[in-house]
Amino acid sequence: MRTPLLPPLVLVCLVTAAFAAATTPAQPSELPTAETARAIKRAEAATADLGRSLRKALMAEMAAGGPVGAIDFCHDKAPGIADAVAARHGVKIGRVGVRVRNPANAAGDWQGAMLEDFSRRAAAGEAPQALQQSRTDTRTNVLRHARGIRTEPACLLCHGPAVAAPVQSAIRARYPQDAATGFEEGSLRGAFWVEVPMSPTASAAATATPATAPPVTAAPVDHRVAIALSPAHAAALREEMRGQLMTLQGIIGGLATRDWKAVETLADARGPGTGGGRGQGFRAQLPAAWFDVARPMHMEYAAIAEEARNGKRVDAALQTLEAVVAQCTACHATYRIEERTNAP
Numbered sequence: 286m287r288t289p290l291l292p293p294l295v296l297v298c299l300v301t302a303a304f305a306a307a308t309t310p311a312q313p314s315e316l317p318t319a320e321t322a323r324a325i326k327r328a329e330a331a332t333a334d335l336g337r338s339l340r341k342a343l344m345a346e347m348a349a350g351g352p353v354g355a356i357d358f359c360h361d362k363a364p365g366i367a368d369a370v371a372a373r374h375g376v377k378i379g380r381v382g383v384r385v386r387n388p389a390n391a392a393g394d395w396q397g398a399m400l401e402d403f404s405r406r407a408a409a410g411e412a413p414q415a416l417q418q419s420r421t422d423t424r425t426n427v428l429r430h431a432r433g434i435r436t437e438p439a440c441l442l443c444h445g446p447a448v449a450a451p452v453q454s455a456i457r458a459r460y461p462q463d464a465a466t467g468f469e470e471g472s473l474r475g476a477f478w479v480e481v482p483m484s485p486t487a488s489a490a491a492t493a494t495p496a497t498a499p500p501v502t503a504a505p506v507d508h509r510v511a512i513a514l515s516p517a518h519a520a521a522l523r524e525e526m527r528g529q530l531m532t533l534q535g536i537i538g539g540l541a542t543r544d545w546k547a548v549e550t551l552a553d554a555r556g557p558g559t560g561g562g563r564g565q566g567f568r569a570q571l572p573a574a575w576f577d578v579a580r581p582m583h584m585e586y587a588a589i590a591e592e593a594r595n596g597k598r599v600d601a602a603l604q605t606l607e608a609v610v611a612q613c614t615a616c617h618a619t620y621r622i623e624e625r626t627n628a629p
């Protein structure tokens with residue numbers, strides 16, 4: 286469930302000559318045909334859409350009802366969200382887990398084979414969210430595609446090694462056979478899977494309505510949760526945010542020139558205990574769930590400062606920086622400011 290930031294497409298595309306190959310060891314990959322490449326693009330667009338839609342819904346529910354409320358929401362609405370994405374893109378799509386909460390998400394069939402491959406590659410050190418695999422089933426002319434899902438800090442509340450008691454009992458009530466806890470941050474949580482039809486008519490339809498086109502709706506609606514702030518507090522929060530963007534600029538520049546001192550100073554200044562309007566008076570106006578999104582960001586900044594002091598590995602620092610930005614985008618997808626002159 287990662288937002289639009291997809292890693293560079295490192296395609297592991299196994300265009301098999303026959304369906305039987307799916308169950309036999311992988312053949313050396315051939316170059317994808319143009320049609321296969323198009324189908325992979327559609328699969329990736331649908332995957333990104335599902336990740337984004339689930340994340341957006343989850344964050345809004347967490348803000349409104351906390352994790353306990355969000356569990357009911359996931360139970361009732363997660364399948365419907367997948368159905369809507371499937372309809373929007375003209376594909377079949379879903380999620381599977383390394384261990385599952387909902388038995389309906391257990392990986393069988395081809396999804397299970399790809400997930401096993403992902404587990405091996407993740408254990409060998411590949412980043413879970415960068416794992417992907419595609420195969421065409423030439424018998425039915427369907428592209429089968431999967432992409433790995435990484436356990437992010439925000440997932441630990443409900444899937445981590447130490448799930449809080451009230452959350453745990455809400456999970457047990459809905460999912461008596463739950464096996465989807467104990468995931469460490471950064472581990473492989475599961476995979477998105479997609480089946481894209483590649484028949485000539487389906488491809489023609491796909492060209493007429495590109496998968497990336499936004500759904501046709503009347504006026505754009507802002508579904509984010511509004512936080513009422515006085516004009517002075519709104520201005521202060523926006524100023525803090527612009528400072529966040531400047532910090533990113535400084536850190537990227539520092540990494541590009543290996544100026545580790547600058548990276549350390551900038552990241553330290555954003556570590557835990559530095560955000561959320563501390564000392565500016567609007568902290569009390571922010572919902573508790575705000576800090577569930579902000580806290581991991583401050584922790585990741587601290588990890589970047591630590592890398593600047595000790596490891597000094599650009600790759601590692603950039604990977605952590607991506608996790609910082611994932612928290613920026615998650616929060617921006619969840620909240621907006623509503624200026625009110627009568628707000629406290």
Ligand code: HEC
Pocket residue numbers: 286343351352353355356359360363364380381382384385386387388390434435436437439440441442443444465474475476
């Ligand atoms: C508020 C609690 C909550 C949070 C936070 C949460 N999940 Fe889940 N997750 C659930 C529930 C409940 C289900 C079962 C949904 C269903 O019935 O289909 C689920 C199911 C899943 C599944 C499908 C496999 C399975 O176990 O059934 C995946 C994959 C998954 N979550 C990944 C994530 C990731 C990645 C994150 C963080 C970005 C995350 N979840 C955050 C509650 C949560």
Ligand code: HEC
Pocket residue numbers: 523524526527529530533575576578579582609610612613614616617620621622623
């Ligand atoms: C916990 C929530 C949260 C986090 C984390 C967060 N932001 Fe924001 N940010 C907001 C909200 C809310 C707004 C106002 C959005 C609106 O009303 O449309 C905002 C607005 C902004 C703006 C616009 C400022 C202006 O002058 O209008 C920038 C730039 C920005 N954020 C950058 C960042 C960056 C960069 C990061 C991460 C390093 C980040 N933000 C992390 C909540 C957050």
